[in-house]
Amino acid sequence: MSVTTESVITMTSEAVSQLKNFLVEQGTPDQMLRVFVAPGGCSGLQYGMTIEDTAEEDDTVIETDGVKLLVDSFSGMYLQGAEVDYVNSLMGGGFTVRNPNAVASCSCGHSFDTGANEPTAHGCGCGK
Numbered sequence: 001m002s003v004t005t006e007s008v009i010t011m012t013s014e015a016v017s018q019l020k021n022f023l024v025e026q027g028t029p030d031q032m033l034r035v036f037v038a039p040g041g042c043s044g045l046q047y048g049m050t051i052e053d054t055a056e057e058d059d060t061v062i063e064t065d066g067v068k069l070l071v072d073s074f075s076g077m078y079l080q081g082a083e084v085d086y087v088n089s090l091m092g093g094g095f096t097v098r099n100p101n102a103v104a105s106c107s108c109g110h111s112f113d114t115g116a117n118e119p120t121a122h123g124c125g126c127g128k
Helices: 013-025 073-079
Strands: 002-004 009-011 032-039 045-052 060-064 067-071 082-089 092-098 111-113
Touching: 009 013, 009 060, 009 067, 013 067, 013 082, 013 092, 032 073, 032 082, 067 073
Parallel strands: 002 060, 009 082, 032 067
Antiparallel strands: 032 045, 045 111, 060 067, 082 092
């Protein structure tokens, strides 16, 4: 595990605030948000997020205003320079990833392509 001041990924102030509130409401203020990339989705790669209580050996821990993000080494390759935001929409609110490495993404926003993952992409199943 490494702790860094050079962020692989950053969080907007709204995302930090929403994450803090969520963790306090859950009674788990010391837990961390894991942001990861996995093969799959209609564009070849997809984002995922989970709440974790411990970091793994290959994780980078990024702390912003008292909240921590975890990024594993595989995901870090795809998330360099990305930003986690919290957005409110007519369909509800939630965390989203803005990724400068994505050359294309599915309309659902959960799947993306870096230009090198064409073999794992398949038809859009997000219903849009």
